[in-house]
Amino acid sequence: MNQESLSTDTQEAMRKAVEYTLHEFSSIRTGKASPALVENIDVQVQSYGSTMKLKQLAVISSPEPRLLMISPFDPSTVQDIERGLKESKLGINPAVDGKTIRLPIPELSEERRMDLAKLVKQMAEEGRVRVRAARKHGMDGAKLLKSDNSITEDQQRDLENEIQQWTDKFVKEIDEHVEHKEKEIMTV
DSSP: OOHHHHHHHHHHHHHHHHHHHHHHHHTSOOSSOOGGGTTTOEEEETTTTEEEEHHHHEEEEEEETTEEEEEESSGGGHHHHHHHHHHSTTOOOOEEETTEEEEEOOOOOHHHHHHHHHHHHHHHHHHHHHHHHHHHHHHHHHHHHHHTTSSOHHHHHHHHHHHHHHHHHHHHHHHHHHHHHHHHHHOO
């Protein structure tokens, strides 16, 4: 490992932590219909004998602001998809309409909005922890390079400063997304 690869790997790990956190945020319901709300639900498909993500089984669209329409590629999987949606922790009852499934998105109560805001903060903290873990790995790598005499003390200090700047940047990015998501959740 050299200074440049350590630098790149650390930055990439932090970027992936932020991307994962944003992906988690997309699964939080804000009162308006979004395909991201259900696309990663696991569905046990009897005829295939396996578990698949909903987005692999159907087209998910939002024809109205408060309605999701799920159109399975294979009409024989409608019952499996309905069961998967009922078993998920969304709290939304699917309505089978022939070969499609309609998911009406109910209005969120104030209490539920507060719970979702807390959940977003919890997810954000997990993202920050991932970023800080990448920082620790980078800092340990810098110390290792110094102990192997691959870099000088000045280069180690510069590398550690660079890693700290990325940490601050990515944590700030998560904080900005949390603020935006909370605002979105609390808007009636």
